[in-house]
Amino acid sequence: MDVKPDIPNDPFPGEVHPSPSGGILVTAIDDVINWARSNSLWPLVFGTSCCAIEMMSTASAKYDWSRFGFEVARATPRQADVIIIAGTIVNKMAPVLKRLYDQMADPKYVIAMGACATSGGPFFYNTYSVVKGADHVIPVDVYIAGCPPRPEALLHALISLQRKIKMGLTREQIRSENKVELK
Amino acid sequence: MTNEELKAKLSELLPSATYEESGQPIAVGWLNVNIDHKDWLYFANSLRNHAQLNFDYLFCLTCVDWKTHLTMVYHLESTQYRHTIVVRSKLDRTLPQIESVSNIWRTADFHEREVYELFGVNFLNHPDLRLLILPDGWEGRNPLRKDFEDPVNMIKL
Numbered sequence: 001m002d003v004k005p006d007i008p009n010d011p012f013p014g015e016v017h018p019s020p021s022g023g024i025l026v027t028a029i030d031d032v033i034n035w036a037r038s039n040s041l042w043p044l045v046f047g048t049s050c051c052a053i054e055m056m057s058t059a060s061a062k063y064d065w066s067r068f069g070f071e072v073a074r075a076t077p078r079q080a081d082v083i084i085i086a087g088t089i090v091n092k093m094a095p096v097l098k099r100l101y102d103q104m105a106d107p108k109y110v111i112a113m114g115a116c117a118t119s120g121g122p123f124f125y126n127t128y129s130v131v132k133g134a135d136h137v138i139p140v141d142v143y144i145a146g147c148p149p150r151p152e153a154l155l156h157a158l159i160s161l162q163r164k165i166k167m168g169l170t171r172e173q174i175r176s177e178n179k180v181e182l183k
Numbered sequence: 184m185t186n187e188e189l190k191a192k193l194s195e196l197l198p199s200a201t202y203e204e205s206g207q208p209i210a211v212g213w214l215n216v217n218i219d220h221k222d223w224l225y226f227a228n229s230l231r232n233h234a235q236l237n238f239d240y241l242f243c244l245t246c247v248d249w250k251t252h253l254t255m256v257y258h259l260e261s262t263q264y265r266h267t268i269v270v271r272s273k274l275d276r277t278l279p280q281i282e283s284v285s286n287i288w289r290t291a292d293f294h295e296r297e298v299y300e301l302f303g304v305n306f307l308n309h310p311d312l313r314l315l316i317l318p319d320g321w322e323g324r325n326p327l328r329k330d331f332e333d334p335v336n337m338i339k340l
Contacts, residue, residue, distance in 0.1 A: 125338050126340055127336075
């Protein structure tokens with residue numbers, strides 16, 4: 001088996017110029033902040049149905065999302081950075097989800113995991129109780145297909161979210177920044 | 184008690200009861216009893232208190248909408264004798280009423296509330312008959328009825 005050289009997928013945003021006493025780092029502060037944020041995302045312990053089982057599997061030994069910086073799952077929205085909507089959101093749950101999202105501190109990110117959270121999925125037709133997509137309640141950054149998605153798919157979504165954060169502000173963050181300027 | 188012995192005993196208690204000869208519960212090996220809903224309170228009391236029957240465990244209480252009528256279904260077991268029966272009772276779809284058994288089996292309290300909200304069955308003498316899970320204001324709209332319509336939330340296929 002060939003040993004591949006370790007090339008990081010997303011290198012550190014900046015240039016290091018070596019100097020006799022150490023080095024000089026040339027970068028943009030926003031890029032460094034985003035780089036730091038993306039590598040330490042704390043998910044909220046939140047699951048409403050079977051997707052939550054896959055999420056727990058992703059967190060535990062076999063898939064182990066702590067390899068990518070997600071290990072500190074928080075049971076309170078005030079300490080969480082990302083909420084993974086793992087499961088069906090019913091009309092009765094929607095205000096709870098909204099409140100949890102509102103209680104999270106900025107910057108905050110949302111992953112819609114699986115068919116139910118994306119669109120209502122198997123409950124799209126002929127159901128009186130299911131919200132047809134969690135994005136009717138809160139803005140979503142990354143969607144995952146599947147019912148339920150495999151742990152690899154969730155890991156892929158989490159890594160996609162990291163890349164998204166490194167690329168700059170999300171749509172919601174840009175919107176809230178503009179709001180501040182208008183005032 | 185075997186099913187044949189149970190059948191003889193139940194016929195003694197309630198001669199008007201009839202017995203299903205085919206269907207799912209029969210395949211599982213459970214005796215299937217059909218009764219008139221007016222006899223239910225008396226029948227339930229006898230099932231619970233009869234020394235040789237002692238059905239002390241109500242492990243399923245549900246309702247079926249057959250479009251022409253509703254059927255209440257009660258699964259009972261005796262933890263002492265390990266025998267099981269299924270009691271069914273037809274209800275009128277326009278005015279479904281049956282006696283509550285929540286003071287015979289405590290578990291029936293919540294199950295009857297659930298059947299009340301989902302099928303609109305009125306349980307007579309229930310201590311606290313109100314919605315269980317559905318949000319406030321859903322009284323009178325019963326989602327598990329076959330003709331249930333909700334134009335606001337439901338996309339019909």
